[in-house]
Amino acid sequence: MSASTSTRVAVSCRGVTKTFGEGENAVQALRGVDLEVLLGHMTMLVGPSGCGKTTLISVIAGILERSAGECTVLGEDTSRLPDRQRAAWRGRNVGFVFQALNLVPTLTAAENVAIPLLILGVDYKAALARAGVMLERVGLGARTRSLPAQLSGGQQQRIAIARALVHEPRLLVCDEPTSALDHETGHKVMELLREVAAGENRALIVVTHDSRIFSFADRIAHMDDGRVERIETPTRN
């Protein structure tokens, strides 16, 4: 690979391990992960349940500390940052789509979407305006004042995506974004991710079980037992 490719590397992990617990109860969730994620790509992490996918993206996103190994994300080794600065780094650079969505049920769609901006210190009015624009981009421009419970699962997933993107992060991590959705809705959400989220300057990591959406990936990292076993580049159809 050329020098120009190296600047397009968003995530670079070497020999990353993570052990939960100690002594007899210790669980080795990651046993030496090597992985490179490129900007402009959608990278999928797939593998059997318990193989360490969620653990790996937690380490990459800077919400979990690794036990050993090297990991540089967007040019920063986040494990070296103090807690507060790491939180601020996440706030600026990472967007999250959680499997359980984690929308706040008492807040409107727009307020939910505005949260990352508010955390960054944007004032309420401006944040809500930008949230409205983002909701429009995910096709929910008319539902800014709806509460999550008033929306369908697919619509809630779109709110979660809008929330993950509203502050223009360079890294987007999604854990099982389609597992709670039916096939068709799941497909639409993936299309949305490709359309709205993908970009030259953003890396997408999507954890999934769902082989039906593999075709959306630029690269697929197959994990098993705490390691990335092989990387595959699917043929687009």
Next chain:
Amino acid sequence: MIRIALRMLVGDRLKYIGLVAGLAFATLLITQQGSIFAGFTRRSGSWIRDTGQADLWIMDPQVEFTEDRKAMQDSALLKVRGVEGIEWAVPLYKSYVQARLQDGTRVVVRMIGLDDATLTGGPPIMEEGTLELLKQDRAILVDARDVDDGLRLRRGVGDDGPRELRVGDRVDLNEHETVVVGTFRRTREFFWDPVVYTTYSRALRMAPPERKSLGYVLARVKPGFDPYEVARRVEETTRLRADTSDDYEARSMDFILAKTGILPNFGITIALGFVIGVLISGQLLYNFILENQRAFAAMKAMGASNMLLLRMVFAQVLFAAFIGFGLGVGVTALVGQLLHDSKLAFHMAWQVPVFGGLAILVCCLIAAAISIQRVLRLEPAVVFKG
């Protein structure tokens, strides 16, 4: 994010109403009992405040409170008049006597005898007749509405049934016949025995013979003199106690509180209100924060610092405390209005809401401190757990 925090709090209507109602209830308990306590203590000084012309009350050093009779030598009056800074000084008689009404009703009353010449120290408001009428032979003044129902004809005379005393009625005080020449209004006191006013000399004639008879000397301090300084001088020359009105009121109150045990009684209720407040608000706040744990964890993952989450939780707690306290005090004030002028003592002194507010604040901060632990310990990684 503070605004988001408040929206989260208010958004869950049922929980929010429960929380505010709990805090309002605790506030109500505390301020309501506090006001009644303040009312009782205030009543212990009613007579002193009603007798407003006097700056100084001079009495035997052993007198503990307003109903305590320990008489002084008559010479005390002249000695007080001789002290520098005294504008005037008059004698005042106060003692319990037996009263017998026309219909045979017998009741113990407090008889107050006023200086014959000036009639200083009389009731605050005359309803019927004038104070001057006391100068008539055998005259007494009785309580117009008789705030405590003590001085009424229980059987009535002639054709009229039970009724209150009125001008012209005869009353025997210690077997001496007197006539009601006027009626007055006074502030309700801590003690309930009816009050009659007459002149000092008449009071002495009707009272059982005593070696000493002077109960109080009331004195006015000359303008420009410091009442405390003059009081000290009076005490020096007379070897008696000289209190300013405020001091005497405070001393009476302290004594009554100590003797009756109403302080611990109210203290217990107020403490219970506080405990209930902590329990209710603690429980509800804890639940609220538990329920929002995932949201807080997600915010942590999205870059919110512990400091920011702390500020959010505090905003929620303070807001709930403020609204709950406001409602509670409001209801207390309303109850106070309804009870106005009733037998129940109720006086919302400024200390009551201030103390109540502090108590609720402490309740909420304790509750918040417990709940916040959970938020601070949250691992942001839990957000990926299903």
